[in-house]
Amino acid sequence: MAKVSCRKAFTSTLEEIAAHDQSIYMVCTDSRGSVTASNFAKKLPNQFIEVGIAEQNAVGIAAGLASVGNNVFVAGPACFLTARSYEQIKVDVAYNRLNVKIVGVSAGVSYGPLGGTHTALHDFAGMRALPNIQIFAPSDHVQTAFITKYLANNYGPAYMRTGRGDVEGVYPQNEGFDIHKAKMVQDGTHATIIACGEMVYLAKMAAEGLAAEGIFVRVLDMFCLKPFDKDAIIKAARETKAILTIEEHSIHGGLGELVCATVSQFCPVPVKIMGFPDEEYKIGSSPELFKYYGFTPKGIAHNVKKLVNNDFIY
Numbered sequence: 001m002a003k004v005s006c007r008k009a010f011t012s013t014l015e016e017i018a019a020h021d022q023s024i025y026m027v028c029t030d031s032r033g034s035v036t037a038s039n040f041a042k043k044l045p046n047q048f049i050e051v052g053i054a055e056q057n058a059v060g061i062a063a064g065l066a067s068v069g070n071n072v073f074v075a076g077p078a079c080f081l082t083a084r085s086y087e088q089i090k091v092d093v094a095y096n097r098l099n100v101k102i103v104g105v106s107a108g109v110s111y112g113p114l115g116g117t118h119t120a121l122h123d124f125a126g127m128r129a130l131p132n133i134q135i136f137a138p139s140d141h142v143q144t145a146f147i148t149k150y151l152a153n154n155y156g157p158a159y160m161r162t163g164r165g166d167v168e169g170v171y172p173q174n175e176g177f178d179i180h181k182a183k184m185v186q187d188g189t190h191a192t193i194i195a196c197g198e199m200v201y202l203a204k205m206a207a208e209g210l211a212a213e214g215i216f217v218r219v220l221d222m223f224c225l226k227p228f229d230k231d232a233i234i235k236a237a238r239e240t241k242a243i244l245t246i247e248e249h250s251i252h253g254g255l256g257e258l259v260c261a262t263v264s265q266f267c268p269v270p271v272k273i274m275g276f277p278d279e280e281y282k283i284g285s286s287p288e289l290f291k292y293y294g295f296t297p298k299g300i301a302h303n304v305k306k307l308v309n310n311d312f313i314y
Contacts, residue, residue: 004169006162007105009141013148014073015040018047024152025065027051029058029076031105037075055085059102063092066099071152078104078120078161079111086126093157094130101151102159107137108197108248109281109289110164120161121276125253127159128226134158135226137247139200142171143183143223150179161197163248165286168201170221180224182232188216191307192236192243196222196255199246199274199295206300217304222255230262237267242307244272246300251275270310272303 018024018040030053032038041048051058055076062074074081081104082089093100104123111118127135136151136158138144144162151158170185177183182194185204188211195203200221207217218240220232236243243263245256256273263271274294282292290296294303305311 003166004141005164005166006138006141006144007164009144010075010103010105010148010160010162011037011040013145014152015043017149017152018044021071021152022047023070025049025062025070025072027058027062027065027072027074029053029055029074029080031076055080056088059085059088059100060092062100063088063096063098066093067096071099071155073101073103073151075103075105077111077118078107078123079118082120082123082126082159089127089133089159090130094133097132098157099155100157102157104159104161106164107161108163109276109286112284112286112289115283116281119281121248121250121281122253123159123161124225124247124249124255128253128258132157133226134224136160136224137197138162138223139195139197139221140167140170142169142173142175143177143221146175146177147179147223163198163286167198170201170204177223180227180229182229183221183223184232185219185221186217188218189240190215190217190242191304192218192220192240193246193300193304194220194222194233194236194243194255194259195246196225197248199248202290202295202297202300203246205297206304209297210301210304215304215308225255225258228258230266233259233262234266237263237269242270244274244300244303244307246274246295248295249275251277270307272307274300274303
């Protein structure tokens with residue numbers, strides 16, 4: 001499959017829908033390039049608002065537009081949207097259940113060369129703590145387009161995060177998804193890998209390598225983190241007896257802790273969280289940082305083997 005950018009899939013899909021729905025607006029924060037929204041702005045100027053480097057204002061404007069019946073997407077770098085405008089998302093959007101979708105692009109360590117100010121490894125934790133807001137982390141362009149269509153056609157607050165660069169495809173074109181159910185990428189019995197975002201492809205590659213060694217691993221794409229598919233997690237715990245979680249996010253407050261909280265309450269099994277550690281992060285490109293922190297098929301397979309062999313010291 002060809003490598004395609006999720007942020008481009010979002011913008012192109014929304015542009016197609018908005019061309020037939022004048023209630024859809026896009027609000028950007030000096031981020032037409034980051035969001036790839038130049039064509040949207042050119043073709044639908046009356047449905048596009050450029051706010052500049054003013055994330056708090058962007059969310060406030062989006063909330064105002066939504067309060068009079070519009071369906072508003074406010075898009076920009078995830079590191080700024082989910083930090084600088086957190087109070088506006090909490091009060092204006094989430095508490096009031098307004099029809100505003102926050103789309104954070106270049107999430108995780110997409111801006112890795114720019115350092116800690118530009119990382120977005122806190123966003124799952126922050127958004128999960130707010131009421132009434134759905135959270136999505138698509139793994140490829142096919143899933144991004146599907147979620148964008150869902151968001152455009154359904155009322156309510158939401159947060160979707162994507163990376164910056166082109167990513168490998170996980171799913172064939174026109175693949176279907178149950179929006180609040182984890183997607184099984186492949187089945188297995190020895191352990192389960194639960195991943196989201198760009199980590200899903202790496203998990204898939206690791207599982208394929210492990211299968212060649214006789215270790216058969218279930219891979220779940222938890223692309224919806226809120227509401228999340230509790231039943232899929234419990235089923236995986238019962239049937240495979242060990243779980244590895246992988247996310248381009250801090251080890252605190254994200255997918256890993258979500259899975260641990262579920263497993264500990266309903267079906268205790270060993271769980272290993274792969275995420276970014278509680279430290280000041282290194283500076284480098286996404287591939288460099290993924291390699292350094294072990295987010296590679298080889299690194300993932302190594303952790304699965306330790307889980308299967310019960311080699312982790314707790």
